[in-house]
Amino acid sequence: MTTGYRPLVFAHRGGADALPEHTLGAYLRALEEGADGLECDVRLTRDGHLVCVHDRGLKRTSNGKGLVSRRTLAELERLDFGSWHPGYPADEELPDLSRLLTLERLLEAVLGCGRPVKLLIETKHPSVYGAEVERRLIKLLRRYGLADPKPDDPVQVTVMSFAALALRRIRAKTPAIPTVYLLELLPPGVGKGKLPFGSRIAGPGVELVRNRPGLLPAMRAAGHRTYVWTVNEPADLELVLRNRVDGVISDRPKFVLDHLARLSS
Template sequence: MTLIFAHRGSAGTRPENTMEAFFEAEKAGADGIELDIQLSKDGELVVIHDETVNRTTEGKGYVKDLTFAQLRSLDVIDRFETGKPLSIPALEEVFEWLAQNQLLCNIELKTAKVDYPLIEEKAVSLIRAYHLEERVIFSSFNHYSIIQCYRLAPEVEIAPLYSEVMFMPWVYAKSIRAKAIHPRLLTTAEWIIRAAMNHGVAVRPYTVNKAKDMRRLFKIGCTAIITDFPEMAVQERKAEREKASGQ
């Protein structure tokens, strides 16, 4: 069965990378969540996508230049008008919640533009503290970062993120000890997905937001999809399974 990962939580219906977005993903029936981590000025692992807080909060500045207390005090912009107080979560807050369910968690290390010293070590330490080794996947566009994660914790899965066409990505994945690839959907043909899976490498394309693409990937048995709309994906997966079983 193709698994469904909620991209930055249910980012299509709730403010991204907030606890509210993660709660909604669980409610929708997603199998896992995807989130992004960076380090605050005082070394706290925080969940936010951009290197600055400008787009998603009422504040200004780089994440790396703000303490956790300063980041926490910022109001997250609520374009969905949920009416709930929203803040930037600490990764530990997410882990405390994950300890109460069985969801998987794809952690994207935002290390391609900003150098965050020891971010991999901090993340691995927290994963082990919460015994989440079997439920976490590390991904990043900075492949040195996930290789460092593998060196620190070979028991935690790693998966390179990439946005362009890659020649025989399953060969590359195996060369860095990755069990999966996370390619951009628009640059990944079905035959590449099939070939990678046939070579024992899982494929989780991003960002799959159109129903027709969801159905196509469910039909070929793609390992997983990463989507902003987990509720839609769950419904489409159910419909495709019913269709395949002749109901």
């Protein structure tokens, strides 16, 4: 690894390999282990609350059924979001590892942790609520003083999405917030370094990086930063480090941090 180069390390869904994803306990552990930042997905409940849940449905990560968008916050808070995961400690009552996490609770935890944190927030689309997802997000960020970031602010928010229109809405209302255009496939022109609606950060999946070896160099040549997800395996980590990515998003942030520490020793 080039001397002086060290990418940011983000805990994907809080570090979903070790502990139940999108739980407060997972995020706090990632911060304790030294992650530079956290990544979360947000969806709107039926009564307008932003909650940290990846899937449209509840079945995979809770003991509930149906769609997140059709439940109220009170209904979702009665569900168990942790005991399905193999990393959940048996026979212990651990609300931080089983309780639904709202974005508001995550913001409060990050602001209160006493150290710099970079928070990546992905708005999930398509959504039955459309642009309301971004409107609610902007309103919440403004309430916590995070919508107009200054360079020395300890908590820095970046908004990500696969939906270019979602990023356009963020740029229109909060132009100071950086945006990441997430990529699983390559839309026309993007492979040559073009990103939509003022985005300056590309967010390709690691499989796309493997299949398109010219993508990261093209982004760097165009002046864009790159955050790659979800980098969990040694070979993939070595690949993105060779390409000098700016951010590594991983379910295994401690694995990434330990690897970087060995390289710098």
